[in-house]
Amino acid sequence: MIVHGKGFNFMEFFLQKHMIFQRKIFIGLISIILFAPVLQTDDICALEASFVNEVGMEFILVHPGGYIMGSPVDEPFRSRNEPQHRVEIKKAFYMQATEVTLKQWHSIMPKKSFILRKGADDMPVTRVSYYNCRRFVGKLSRRTNQTYRLPTEEEWEYVCRAGTTTAYSFGDTVDCTKAMFGNNSLKCTDCIEESRSRGxxxxxxxxVKSYPPNPWGFYDMHGNVWEWVSDAYHGYLAQDDGVLPGRERSWDTRIKRGGSWFMYGHYCRSANRAWAHPGGKFKTTGFRVVLEVAK
Known part of the structure; x- marks a missing residue:
């Protein structure tokens, strides 16, 4: 075959086409690497910083980021099940600014589940099991056509710390003017007097909102009521990549976080972990919810 008076070299033609194809792929990959983070950032920036849903639940946007989960070995009252390890929160999500209140609970669940006494609308719902909480978020999701769920343990501590590295989001010293705790004993006279002074x-x-919020605007992450999270209990000895082993295993206990009005202050530390049977209902335990960001 002759083209313009010259012999046609099929192999040379093929190699040229192949090099052009490879160059296009390379340029495409570079474009993805350069512009994908910008698009992701733009998408997050387009989200509302906070909003109130149709049930009256206030949510705050939580941006992706990394932090050191757990407590240092010299933190007072730390437990051995709090080893420090790096955790990356890779996706933005919304978390409820407060614990779920009785009014919000009754807007989704049957009225017969609790007797709502006058003036109790803004009290956190308690005596709800982990299973009850799962039913609540399921019904809320179906009503709103959005994905609500319990926070993971990593998400919960990330929000509780709110960028801090101290034992509490307000410092290393427990402070009964910043959270409700310690009303279980006459030994905590300062806490009792503080509670009385607030009526x-x-x-x-x-x-909810009786005490100041943390640096990210979330209320009662320390004290008031324990909060169920989605995780089954394990020792969370982290792997090198920060992934916690045993995530999908079936255990007969679930994690609770944050301490409560009944507990001493050190139970309210950001890293403190408690656990209970998922069917248990306690006067000191409630929950808050997460809303997944639509893709």
Missing amino acids: LELDKPAP
């Missing part, structure tokens, strides 16, 4: 009852949690 709060000593044998139950405070209405």
Whole structure:
């Protein structure tokens, strides 16, 4: 075959086409690497920083990021099940600014589940099992056509710390002006007096937002009521990549975080972990929810 008076070299033609194809692929990959983070950032920036849903639940946007989960070996009252390890939160999500209140609970669940006494609308719902909480988020998701769920343990501590590395988001010293705790004993006289000065009852949690928020705007991450999270209990000895082993295993206990009005202050530390049977219902335990960001 002759082209323009010259012999046609099929192999040379093929190699030229192949090099052009490879160059296009390379340029495409570079474009993805350069522009994908920008697109992701733009998508997050387009989200509302906070909003209130149709049930009256306030949510705050939580951006992706990394932090050191767990407690240092010299933190007072630390437990051996709090080893420090790096965790990366890779996706943005919304978390409820407060614990789920009785009013919000009754807007989704049957009225007969609790007797709602006058003036109790803003009290956190308690005596709800892990299974009850799962039913609540399931019904809420179906009603709104969005994906609500319990936070993971990593998400919960990330929000609780709110960028801090101290034992509490407000410092290394427990402070009963910053959270409700310690009303279980006459030994905690400062906490009891603080609760009384705020007009709060000593044998139950405070209405949500009775104490200051943490640096990211979330209330009662320390104290008030324990909060169920989605994780089954394990020792979370992290692997090198920060992934916790045993995530999908079936255990008969579930994690609770944050301490409560009934507990001493050190139970309210950001890294503190407690666990209970998922069917248990406790006067000191409630929950808050996460809303997944639509893709």
